[in-house]
Amino acid sequence: MSAIDTLHFRDSTPFAPTLTSPEHHSGQFPPHPTTVVGALRAMLARSRGWRRGPWSSDIMAVLGNGPDLGLLTFDGPYLLREREPLYPVPAHLLGTDDNGSWQPYTLLRPGSPVHCDLGEAVCLPAPARSLQPGIRVSPGTGHWLTRAGFEAVLRGQLPDQKEIVAAKELWADEDRVGIQRDNQTRTVVEGMLYTSRHVRPRPGVDIGVHITGLPDDWLPPADASLAAPLGGEGRWVEVRRWSGDARCHTPVSERTNEITVVALTPIDAGEDLIRPGAVIRELGDVKVVSACLPRAERVGGWASTGGPGRPLPLVDILPAGSVLFCEIDEPERLATLLTAEPLRIGRRREWGFGVVAIGLWPDIEESR
Numbered sequence: 001m002s003a004i005d006t007l008h009f010r011d012s013t014p015f016a017p018t019l020t021s022p023e024h025h026s027g028q029f030p031p032h033p034t035t036v037v038g039a040l041r042a043m044l045a046r047s048r049g050w051r052r053g054p055w056s057s058d059i060m061a062v063l064g065n066g067p068d069l070g071l072l073t074f075d076g077p078y079l080l081r082e083r084e085p086l087y088p089v090p091a092h093l094l095g096t097d098d099n100g101s102w103q104p105y106t107l108l109r110p111g112s113p114v115h116c117d118l119g120e121a122v123c124l125p126a127p128a129r130s131l132q133p134g135i136r137v138s139p140g141t142g143h144w145l146t147r148a149g150f151e152a153v154l155r156g157q158l159p160d161q162k163e164i165v166a167a168k169e170l171w172a173d174e175d176r177v178g179i180q181r182d183n184q185t186r187t188v189v190e191g192m193l194y195t196s197r198h199v200r201p202r203p204g205v206d207i208g209v210h211i212t213g214l215p216d217d218w219l220p221p222a223d224a225s226l227a228a229p230l231g232g233e234g235r236w237v238e239v240r241r242w243s244g245d246a247r248c249h250t251p252v253s254e255r256t257n258e259i260t261v262v263a264l265t266p267i268d269a270g271e272d273l274i275r276p277g278a279v280i281r282e283l284g285d286v287k288v289v290s291a292c293l294p295r296a297e298r299v300g301g302w303a304s305t306g307g308p309g310r311p312l313p314l315v316d317i318l319p320a321g322s323v324l325f326c327e328i329d330e331p332e333r334l335a336t337l338l339t340a341e342p343l344r345i346g347r348r349r350e351w352g353f354g355v356v357a358i359g360l361w362p363d364i365e366e367s368r
Helices: 032-048 056-061 149-152 331-340
Strands: 071-080 085-090 093-096 101-116 121-125 143-145 165-166 172-181 187-201 205-212 226-229 235-240 257-263 286-292 295-301 315-319 322-328 355-360
Touching: 032 056, 032 071, 032 205, 032 226, 032 235, 085 149, 101 165, 101 322, 121 286, 143 149, 149 257, 149 355, 226 257
Parallel strands: none
Antiparallel strands: 071 085, 071 205, 085 143, 093 101, 101 121, 143 165, 172 187, 226 235, 257 322, 257 355, 286 322, 295 315
8 A cells, every 4th residue: 555645544632623733743653453454445345336325245245344354354554665564663672872873782571570560470571681881772662673673583683773764764744734614604614723743655665464355356456556545534545466475484493482472563452461471362372471562552443334433432452563571381382373374362353453473582691
């Protein structure tokens, strides 16, 4: 999906003319799975002749209706550069800021058990490498990794600097001002002034999604493209076939007992998944020991099917890049599951939520 103009994806913060300008500037990019899935389902329905109103029975047989996705399963969305996936820097990778350039310094891993507000004998994350006096480290928020860099992190290693891409190299933010218009008088409604933030992807930067279960006769020709509105304000994107994938080599064998679970797409986890001692059934009953989690995001949306349009309730999700440290009692069970990638955990997996990659705990190393 390639942007034709700017794109606008709202987050869950209020959007009203009574707010000050800086309070409107929040947004989300890349978009969440629900936004992309809704746009693609509508595009596919239009390609079968739908224009407005309920879908016909033959369309619903493939696309489902409302939260039911019918025959389809989605994997993504992923940020692409020159049609190759990029991955948000995992939350357990810390780096230093050298004159505005973020450089990887160490990885986190479960530390010694402590007593804290999470309970007794909780293993909070600790640096695998001792920090030198005066060294200040921070997560790589706003940075992305190539596949080679991400696979290095899965092996418990630091990525090369050349494998790190800053968000400013992938898209630019553009602040916009809008008005509310009275169509009867063709004048501006007094006091109705809005501000928003759009993103303009750089050339070669796209959004990639895999769709499983779509009948062959629904697919556009390989050399053709379709246009579809995506996100707020009905901004248009060009939709083309993408033959790549976002899977990574997993350095896990049947003898591995300690793994990191890294979110490639946001996880709709509920409340129990991230607590120490919780069990992830989808990964062969691995047990959560510790976690490195960015701030949770609130996701809502708008339901336009099944009757009059209505807002969807807000749900907390863990953003892509979240990391769970886990232990395995039966490694061979996980090794079997790895043959059926992509692995997914949490809720709404068929929507694209909860796609994860599996790596190793970093080894403890001495300061260099």
